[in-house]
Amino acid sequence: MRKLTAARLREILGAGEILGDPHRLITGVAPPEDAEEGDLTFIFSKRWLQSLSQTRASVVVLPYREGLVWSSSATYILVEKIEESMLKLLSLFLPSAVTLGEGVSSMAFVSPLAVLEEGVRVYPFAFIDEGAYVERDAVIMSHVFIGKDSRVGKGVLLYPGVVVYPGVVVGENSIVHSGAVLGADGFGYVEFQGQRVKIPQVGGVSIGKKVEIGANTCVDRATMGMTVVGDGTKLDNLIQIGHNVKVGRHCAFAAQVGISGSVSIGDRVLMGGQAGVADHGSIGSNAMIGAKSGIAGRVPEGSIVIGSPALPHRLFKRVQGALTKLPDMVKRMRALEKALEGMRDGRD
Numbered sequence: 001m002r003k004l005t006a007a008r009l010r011e012i013l014g015a016g017e018i019l020g021d022p023h024r025l026i027t028g029v030a031p032p033e034d035a036e037e038g039d040l041t042f043i044f045s046k047r048w049l050q051s052l053s054q055t056r057a058s059v060v061v062l063p064y065r066e067g068l069v070w071s072s073s074a075t076y077i078l079v080e081k082i083e084e085s086m087l088k089l090l091s092l093f094l095p096s097a098v099t100l101g102e103g104v105s106s107m108a109f110v111s112p113l114a115v116l117e118e119g120v121r122v123y124p125f126a127f128i129d130e131g132a133y134v135e136r137d138a139v140i141m142s143h144v145f146i147g148k149d150s151r152v153g154k155g156v157l158l159y160p161g162v163v164v165y166p167g168v169v170v171g172e173n174s175i176v177h178s179g180a181v182l183g184a185d186g187f188g189y190v191e192f193q194g195q196r197v198k199i200p201q202v203g204g205v206s207i208g209k210k211v212e213i214g215a216n217t218c219v220d221r222a223t224m225g226m227t228v229v230g231d232g233t234k235l236d237n238l239i240q241i242g243h244n245v246k247v248g249r250h251c252a253f254a255a256q257v258g259i260s261g262s263v264s265i266g267d268r269v270l271m272g273g274q275a276g277v278a279d280h281g282s283i284g285s286n287a288m289i290g291a292k293s294g295i296a297g298r299v300p301e302g303s304i305v306i307g308s309p310a311l312p313h314r315l316f317k318r319v320q321g322a323l324t325k326l327p328d329m330v331k332r333m334r335a336l337e338k339a340l341e342g343m344r345d346g347r348d
Contacts, residue, residue, distance in 0.1 A: 002092060003027050006059045006075045009040070012092070013077070013085050017064070020075030026059050029093050042086050061085055108140075123160075135172065147183070153209070165221060171209035171231065179216040182207065186220040186227075186243020186261060199223055201243065208232065208249065214239065220261075230267065248285060266301065276308075290316075 007022035026040040032048050035041040035057035043049060043062035052060070053072040064078040079085045104110055104122040113130035116122070120134050123142040128134065131149040138156045146152060146164045153172035158164070162176045165183025170176065188199035203222025208231035213219070217239040219227060227241065230249035240258045241247065247259070248267035257271050260279035269283050272291030277283065283299040290306030290313065299305055304313045311319065 004092070006077060009059065009061075009089060010077055013079060013088055015079065016061075016085070017078040018075060019070035019078065022075070024058050024075040029090065030057070032057065032060075040089065042082065042089075044082060061089065114146075117154075129166070150183075159215075165205075167204040167221070168207070169205070170207045171211060173209060174207055174211040174213070176207075176213045177215040177217075177237070180213050181218045182213075183221045184218060186223055188223050188243060188261070203227065203244070205229075211235075214255070217241075220245075223261075236273075242279070254291070 004026055005022065006018055006020070006024045010016045010018055025038065027038045028040070030036065030039040030041055032041045032043060032055055035055060037056060037058055039057045040059045040061070041055065041057040043052065043060055049062070055072060055074050057074050059077065060074045061077045061079060061082065063082045064080055070076055104116065104120070105124040107124035108122045108126040110116065110122060110128045111130040111132070114128045114132040114134070116134045117136035119137040120140070122128065122140045125142045126140045126144045128140065128146045129148045132146045134140065134146070134152045135154040137154055138152050140146065140158050141160045143160050144158045144162045147166035147168070149166055150164050150168045152158070152164065152170045153174065155173040156170050157175045159176065159178040161178045163181045164170065168183040170182065176182070183205045185201040188201060189196040190199060201221050201223050203225045205219050205221050206226045206228045207213070207219070208229055210232050211229055212234045214235055214237035216237055217235050219229060219241040220243045221227060222244045225244060227243055227245050229235070229241065229247045230251070232250040233247055234252045236253060236255040238256050239253055242259055242261040242263065244262045245259050245265070247265045248269065250267055251265060251269045253271040254273040256274045258276040259265070260277055262280045263277050264282040266283060266285030266287070268286050269289070271289040272293070274291055275289045275293045276295065278296040281295050281297055283289065283295065284301030284303065286302045287299050288304045289295065289299070289310070292308060293306050293310040294308030295310050299310070305311060306313050307316045
């Protein structure tokens with residue numbers, strides 16, 4: 001258990017103003033609504049600013065506000081950049097994934113034809129096949145499979161149950177969570193004599209640097225060439241990346257996104273949960289795709305789209321607004337039709 005004073009937290013941040021007792025001690029971290037004595041918490045929303053005096057946390061980090069008055073038993077740390085401060089302080093409470101000392105467990109299998117650089121840690125029951133290359137300071141946890149001729153970069157962390165198929169590259173300082181599968185065959189078949197015949201999937205997968213891949217996410221190998229996930233991209237849990245997909249740098253996809261084969265995605269693209277992209281589509285850099293959107297074709301750079309089929313977000317709002325009026329519009333239309341029929345009968 002870590003014990004830190006408010007003064008020490010401010011020292012770690014390298015900036016900020018303390019209001020209250022600088023010697024106030026914290027041993028944990030919690031959201032504002034759950035925080036108790038001994039907890040550190042962070043305030044982002046105006047709602048919590050209005051009820052700041054009611055917090056039970058010992059130390060509160062919040063954005064600097066001109067004229068803010070200290071009005072609770074908690075100690076405040078006022079900062080200019082709340083998100084940056086949160087990143088620095090939360091990392092102090094991150095549970096260590098590594099419990100094994102330096103070296104390879106005697107209960108792991110490492111092929112004599114595999115190469116492990118200095119500082120690699122391998123947990124019991126991991127399997128590293130011939131031709132695999134694991135760079136220094138990588139951590140391979142229990143029940144991880146690393147296939148032939150694959151490469152795991154410096155400082156990579158593979159959580160229990162990760163499968164790295166043959167010919168897959170994982171870039172340095174990437175994190176892959178439990179159950180993720182990198183390099184399974186792409187979903188490629190042709191119809192021949194009334195049957196579905198498998199197309200051999202002979203390509204690979206290239207995962208960039210500082211990528212994070214969530215639990216039970218799958219990135220399929222290319223039919224030919226490489227399926228690519230660019231540097232800094234973050235994939236949530238339960239995501240499907242199809243064969244020959246190219247995902248750019250620093251993208252972020254929420255859970256259950258599905259990307260069909262041969263889709264091209266630019267840099268810094270954001271995708272909401274359950275969004276889907278049909279095969280051979282393209283999404284330009286800096287685009288934002290709303291949750292449950294269905295993409296077929298091309299989304300221009302910088303666009304914001306939502307819906308299925310996806311529409312520009314402002315048009316989507318107008319369409320949704322019009323839908324709520326449809327019952328009244330139908331009623332009025334039927335009344336008009338009835339009136340017109342009456343006019344015709346009168347002429348007759």
